[in-house]
Amino acid sequence: MDHGIELPEHRVKQNESPMGNIHVECQVESSAIEIRYSDDGRGLPIKELADKVAAETPALDDLVFQTGFSTAKTVSDISGRGVGLAAIKSEIEEKGGSITMVFGNAEVEDYKPFTFLITLPHHYFDLDLDDSETSVSAA
Numbered sequence: 001m002d003h004g005i006e007l008p009e010h011r012v013k014q015n016e017s018p019m020g021n022i023h024v025e026c027q028v029e030s031s032a033i034e035i036r037y038s039d040d041g042r043g044l045p046i047k048e049l050a051d052k053v054a055a056e057t058p059a060l061d062d063l064v065f066q067t068g069f070s071t072a073k074t075v076s077d078i079s080g081r082g083v084g085l086a087a088i089k090s091e092i093e094e095k096g097g098s099i100t101m102v103f104g105n106a107e108v109e110d111y112k113p114f115t116f117l118i119t120l121p122h123h124y125f126d127l128d129l130d131d132s133e134t135s136v137s138a139a
Contacts, residue, residue, distance in 0.1 A: 006041055021039060022038075023036070023037070024037050032097070032120060032121050033119070033121075033122065034118070036117055036118075037115065038116070042111035042113065043104070043112045046060075046111060048071075061103070065099070069086070070084075092120065095124050099117070
C-alpha cells in the first residue's frame, strides 16, 4: 500500500513532525459501519487538479476514483498507474458500501485536506454487538 503524504523533509520545512500520522476511526451505526480515514498531510493539490476537473467533467471528489487518475509524480511498483482508488471504490460498492471524500474547510498552499468516509453494511463484518467490547473483523 502506498500513501501520498508529503516527504519528511517537506514536513520539517513546514514546522511539522517528519513523520506523518494516519487516523482511522470506526463507528458502528444501526445499519452500517462508518470508517473515517485521514492523515495530517497537506491534502490534494487543488490548483494542479483544477485543470483536470474542468477538462474532464467529474467533480474533484469523483475524479480521484476514476480509473487512470493518479497524483503520483512517478510510477512505482505499487502506485502511479491510476488503479488503486478505482479498485477500492469498486470493491466497496460490490459489498454494498460506499466511499466518498469529505473536504476540510482549510486550504494551505494550494492543497486541500480531506477524509475518506467509507460506509460498509454490517453483513460485511463478523460482529458481536451483544459483547460490551465490540470486536470487528472483515469477512
